[in-house]
Amino acid sequence: MNKTAIVRCEHFNAAHRLHNSNWSDEKNREVFGKCNNPSYHGHNYELEVKVIGFCDPDTGYVMDTKLLSDIIKDKVLDKFDHKNLNVDTSEFAGLNPTAENIAMVIYNLLKPELDENLELKIKLYETRRNIVEYPY
Numbered sequence: 001m002n003k004t005a006i007v008r009c010e011h012f013n014a015a016h017r018l019h020n021s022n023w024s025d026e027k028n029r030e031v032f033g034k035c036n037n038p039s040y041h042g043h044n045y046e047l048e049v050k051v052i053g054f055c056d057p058d059t060g061y062v063m064d065t066k067l068l069s070d071i072i073k074d075k076v077l078d079k080f081d082h083k084n085l086n087v088d089t090s091e092f093a094g095l096n097p098t099a100e101n102i103a104m105v106i107y108n109l110l111k112p113e114l115d116e117n118l119e120l121k122i123k124l125y126e127t128r129r130n131i132v133e134y135p136y
């Protein structure tokens with residue numbers, strides 16, 4: 001029997017600034033460009049949460065999508081939506097909020113909430129053209 005993947009698509013808006021406090025302002029501007037803007041800037045993040053596993057023979061589900069949706073809302077959206085990631089969240093207090101790191105943080109927030117037999121993959125669209133997948 002093959003595994004099946006289910007994907008739940010979600011959305012959040014958040015502000016961020018890419019900055020390495022170990023570097024000079026000049027180097028930060030050089031490396032991060034507009035993303036280093038001290039006044040922050042925002043993105044409309046699109047999030048795809050993929051859960052992979054065997055269908056339960058009783059329900060026909062990999063997992064209940066309502067439950068998945070509730071977990072994502074509780075653990076990710078309520079935490080990050082309409083927030084300044086650098087300032088308002090403990091997750092990015094010491095971690096640069098790049099799309100790569102946001103995807104990893106979301107994975108780490110969701111993974112403990114899922115049945116241990118299920119695999120989890122995160123796909124985060126920072127823009128339509130900038131997409132990150134974790135883990136890969």
Ligand code: NI
Nearest residue numbers: 016035041043
């Ligand atoms: Ni940005």
